[in-house]
Amino acid sequence: MREKILNIRIIEIFIFTILWVAVFSVPFFNQRIDNTVNWGKVIGEWITMLSFLVIFVLNTLFLVPKFLFQKKYSSYILLTFLAIVFVIGVTVSLRQIITPPQPLGMTPMDLGPGMPPMELGPGMPPPQGYKPLSPPVPKSLFMVFIDNLILSLLVVGVGTAIKMVSQWLNEESKRKDLEKEQLKTELALLRHQVSPHFFMNTLNNIHALIDINAEDAKNTIIELSTMMRYLLYDTAHGQTTLKKEIAFIESYITLMKLRFPENVTVTIDIPESINDIVIPPMLFISFLENAFKHGVSYKAESYVSFMIRQNDKQLNCNIKNSRHSHIESYDQSYSGIGMANIKKSLKLLFGNDYTLNIIENDKEFEVQLTIPVHENKMYSY
Numbered sequence: 001m002r003e004k005i006l007n008i009r010i011i012e013i014f015i016f017t018i019l020w021v022a023v024f025s026v027p028f029f030n031q032r033i034d035n036t037v038n039w040g041k042v043i044g045e046w047i048t049m050l051s052f053l054v055i056f057v058l059n060t061l062f063l064v065p066k067f068l069f070q071k072k073y074s075s076y077i078l079l080t081f082l083a084i085v086f087v088i089g090v091t092v093s094l095r096q097i098i099t100p101p102q103p104l105g106m107t108p109m110d111l112g113p114g115m116p117p118m119e120l121g122p123g124m125p126p127p128q129g130y131k132p133l134s135p136p137v138p139k140s141l142f143m144v145f146i147d148n149l150i151l152s153l154l155v156v157g158v159g160t161a162i163k164m165v166s167q168w169l170n171e172e173s174k175r176k177d178l179e180k181e182q183l184k185t186e187l188a189l190l191r192h193q194v195s196p197h198f199f200m201n202t203l204n205n206i207h208a209l210i211d212i213n214a215e216d217a218k219n220t221i222i223e224l225s226t227m228m229r230y231l232l233y234d235t236a237h238g239q240t241t242l243k244k245e246i247a248f249i250e251s252y253i254t255l256m257k258l259r260f261p262e263n264v265t266v267t268i269d270i271p272e273s274i275n276d277i278v279i280p281p282m283l284f285i286s287f288l289e290n291a292f293k294h295g296v297s298y299k300a301e302s303y304v305s306f307m308i309r310q311n312d313k314q315l316n317c318n319i320k321n322s323r324h325s326h327i328e329s330y331d332q333s334y335s336g337i338g339m340a341n342i343k344k345s346l347k348l349l350f351g352n353d354y355t356l357n358i359i360e361n362d363k364e365f366e367v368q369l370t371i372p373v374h375e376n377k378m379y380s381y
Contacts (some may be wrong), residue, residue, distance in 0.1 A: 051091035205258040235281035269307035295321025
């Protein structure tokens, strides 16, 4: 998060620098005539622009963060106005001292067609009958102050707008980081949310198997231990390999079969060759657990199928289960979290790069999930 805030600050400083370099270059090019620069006028305009820069910096670095963003609107408006008045007053006074108005000479006298106008020095008397044009009346200090006040308000508006955009980007970055932290918590809960009833029933089945077939009971304990190790250690970092995830699912299905009679058909369709890819853990188990929960009947023929297909850029998972009229309709509770939370987690993990389709009718419920994959690449979430 600190790196993101630092990057936003760097971008903000870069924009400010480019903006003010461009502003300060305008007088230089405006006062450049025939490769000669009127440095007196340039310096005078730079003094005025320096006042705008002071107001801009004071507003963006102090007044906006300390007052406007803290919702102290009255204090912000008052202090901003006082700062503008003070800086402009000092600048106008300083400009009058450093660059006093230059005396105006007489306007050139027109000598007629074909003759260049004759320059008259300030000490030369005008010829008889010649009436020079009246020199322009300079602006009063009050009008100069008003002009600078209007420009200062525009500068404050631009600086405040840029600062608010920067603040919005900063808050948006924090919000996304908080969402990712929340996602980590939700996924951590999901990893440990395999139904307690599953473990309870599995232990009961193991207890029954001890008297019937001790060897099968031992193998079942090993399967359960492997699953617990996977949940506690292999998924602790929020990522796992596809091979480990499939091994966990196969162990899960093996133990689930202990609970159901022979009229329940469970099929697993997984390619023999699987690439070494890294995925977020526990993506499929909530759908699979729901399939066993709602799709199996002890009285009627039932089935659950799990299929995975992989190509260069996508991983497709398809889960189907039978539906029975005497089983309570789906309440969209997947492993203790709602479908909305699952979709939210997928959204935060993959953005718009995933596809989730749920197809259901009176006899079958099907989940189709497609996620992007990257070979030998860790997810950053």
